[in-house]
Amino acid sequence: MDARVELRKKLLKKTKEQMNEKFAGKEIHIIKAVRLLSDLDSINNLMSENASEWKLREPRGEAADAFTELNENTERIASEKKKLMEFIEKEMDAEFPNFSIIATPVLGAKLLASAGSKKRLCFMPASTIQVLGAEKALFAHLRKKANSPKHGHLFNHPLMQKLPRFKRGKVARIIAGKLSIALKQDYFNGENTSKNVLAELEKEIAKIAAEPVTPKQEQREKVLIEQHTEGAKKETSEKSRTWTPEERRAYFAEKNKTSGSGDGPRQTPFKRNEGNTWQKPHHESRHFGGGGFAPRGERSERPAFGRNENKSKSFGKGRFNKPKHSFMKF
Amino acid sequence: MQKLFDGIFSKKNKIYTKNLLPGKRVYGEKLVKIDGVEYREWDAFRSKYCAALKSGLTQSIFFSGATVLYLGSAEGTTVSHVSDIVGEEGNVFCVDISEIAMKKLAALAEERQNLFPIISDAQLTKNYKEYFEKKADAMFQDISQRNQADIFVRNAALLKKGGLGAIAIKTKSISQAKEKLDVLSGEIKTLEKEFEITQVVNLEPFEKHHYLVLVKKK
Ligand SMILES: C[S@@+](CC[C@H](N)C(=O)[O-])C[C@H]1O[C@@H](n2cnc3c(N)ncnc32)[C@H](O)[C@@H]1O
Numbered sequence: 001m002d003a004r005v006e007l008r009k010k011l012l013k014k015t016k017e018q019m020n021e022k023f024a025g026k027e028i029h030i031i032k033a034v035r036l037l038s039d040l041d042s043i044n045n046l047m048s049e050n051a052s053e054w055k056l057r058e059p060r061g062e063a064a065d066a067f068t069e070l071n072e073n074t075e076r077i078a079s080e081k082k083k084l085m086e087f088i089e090k091e092m093d094a095e096f097p098n099f100s101i102i103a104t105p106v107l108g109a110k111l112l113a114s115a116g117s118k119k120r121l122c123f124m125p126a127s128t129i130q131v132l133g134a135e136k137a138l139f140a141h142l143r144k145k146a147n148s149p150k151h152g153h154l155f156n157h158p159l160m161q162k163l164p165r166f167k168r169g170k171v172a173r174i175i176a177g178k179l180s181i182a183l184k185q186d187y188f189n190g191e192n193t194s195k196n197v198l199a200e201l202e203k204e205i206a207k208i209a210a211e212p213v214t215p216k217q218e219q220r221e222k223v224l225i226e227q228h229t230e231g232a233k234k235e236t237s238e239k240s241r242t243w244t245p246e247e248r249r250a251y252f253a254e255k256n257k258t259s260g261s262g263d264g265p266r267q268t269p270f271k272r273n274e275g276n277t278w279q280k281p282h283h284e285s286r287h288f289g290g291g292g293f294a295p296r297g298e299r300s301e302r303p304a305f306g307r308n309e310n311k312s313k314s315f316g317k318g319r320f321n322k323p324k325h326s327f328m329k330f
Numbered sequence: 331m332q333k334l335f336d337g338i339f340s341k342k343n344k345i346y347t348k349n350l351l352p353g354k355r356v357y358g359e360k361l362v363k364i365d366g367v368e369y370r371e372w373d374a375f376r377s378k379y380c381a382a383l384k385s386g387l388t389q390s391i392f393f394s395g396a397t398v399l400y401l402g403s404a405e406g407t408t409v410s411h412v413s414d415i416v417g418e419e420g421n422v423f424c425v426d427i428s429e430i431a432m433k434k435l436a437a438l439a440e441e442r443q444n445l446f447p448i449i450s451d452a453q454l455t456k457n458y459k460e461y462f463e464k465k466a467d468a469m470f471q472d473i474s475q476r477n478q479a480d481i482f483v484r485n486a487a488l489l490k491k492g493g494l495g496a497i498a499i500k501t502k503s504i505s506q507a508k509e510k511l512d513v514l515s516g517e518i519k520t521l522e523k524e525f526e527i528t529q530v531v532n533l534e535p536f537e538k539h540h541y542l543v544l545v546k547k548k
Pocket of ligand 1: 376406
């Protein structure tokens with residue numbers, strides 16, 4: 001009887017500790033803010049797109065009223081975004097003085113959101129930080145179906161811009177290494193050395209950028225671009241043409257052989273949008289989480305890494321795939 | 331009040347459990363007093379076990395004094411009734427992965443002396459198997475994951491031989507495209523590794539695409 005009471009006490013205490021760890025930190029508000037920010041970003045883009053199209057058609061009367069309101073709302077969202085950004089900058093500087101300098105505040109906050117909590121982020125190996133935000137690609141890779149991703153959120157790092165594709169992987173690795181050190185300093189209240197680190201990093205990357213391109217690398221760059229645009233175009237156009245029944249059967253026989261489960265092709269990370277440009281579907285890591293039930297806020301707080309790793313292996317398949325053959329015309 | 335199973339009562343097509351903490355509601359359910367005993371109404375639209383009771387479950391897995399392993403306890407809607415059924419002498423170990431859902435459950439566990447909250451992934455039984463010196467008498471699972479049956483089988487080691495179990499299976503979490511009966515039979519095959527299947531209950535109209543499978547540990 002006593003043992004039972006004791007066990008219950010112990011479990012209650014442990015549960016509380018686990019919950020505190022999850023909720024206590026200020027980081028939860030940073031995470032919420034940065035998620036909101038990226039949602040507002042897409043909303044804002046859609047609205048401005050609408051506004052500029054509408055403007056061309058010279059709205060009058062009631063249409064003009066609606067148009068004005070649209071513009072006002074767009075502005076309001078822009079100012080909310082600005083406030084959010086300021087909030088994120090302030091909080092990130094307070095919670096992660098070193099990390100925030102090297103990563104830049106908003107990008108740092110995105111990494112934090114992907115990791116799920118301060119503690120988890122701070123104890124992550126550099127190699128994991130490097131691919132945070134590219135979970136989909138990573139798990140595709142783990143299932144041995146794709147190349148390993150070289151960068152997730154880090155792709156948007158200011159130091160990565162302007163670099164040719166084949167150099168980005170290397171640079172992402174270097175930045176991730178520095179970030180990992182900065183995180184440990186922040187977690188253990190170490191010194192603030194990041195300004196120097198950043199300066200060094202800039203020099204190092206400038207050096208890499210200046211390295212001459214070998215013909216082999218040039219070839220790789222071409223292949224990479226091909227993979228990202230032409231390849232996807234070709235694959236999709238192949239699927240959207242009209243198939244004869246024989247072709248269709250042959251196609252499925254082949255697919256079933258290669259993918260085993262017959263779950264359809266996976267390597268179509270690009271979808272067509274109206275302007276005939278090629279765009280990544282926006283669903284990636286936002287709704288990352290099992291196929292299961294969880295209150296909405298909850299689901300998005302699930303860590304992309306760590307505890308859920310096991311589960312993750314199984315869910316990439318169905319959840320992110322397009323309905324099996326929706327774009328085929330038979 | 332008519333006794334349906336141990337600790338489970340019915341009256342006029344409604345299902346009730348005896349309130350362990352008279353006067354207290356858990357999720358806004360109705361309280362009724364009959365002959366000086368207070369009962370809590372069990373909502374079949376919010377609890378899959380109750381839905382199964384209404385859909386003709388032939389045997390109840392919970393009984394007074396039982397030690398129960400409950401996987402996917404969420405905010406404790408169903409758990410609270412299980413807690414009523416097993417009574418003060420019983421134990422309900424509530425496993426859930428989500429800290430947010432656990433917030434409510436932890437508050438419930440403070441009040442109800444027979445609840446033992448555990449924040450863990452139910453796939454990682456090593457996190458909590460140490461608490462089961464004595465194996466559980468009954469095991470319940472309501473987790474909408476792709477590998478639900480697999481998770482249940484992994485936890486089978488914590489259930490005593492001959493112990494009863496029930497698992498709510500959401501066919502939509504396993505495959506959107508496959509016919510639901512195909513999915514169900516696939517899951518049942520997995521369960522048969524460790525269990526004998528006693529009954530399969532379709533939970534419609536209370537829950538769409540859900541079944542409750544009643545099993546017995548081999
Ligand atoms: C449908 S709810 C359960 C509802 C509950 N049985 C009731 O009737 O009150 C499913 C719960 O399973 C939890 N869950 C999902 N995956 C889990 C996992 N791998 N391990 C443990 N719990 C999990 C979710 O957090 C969620 O709270």
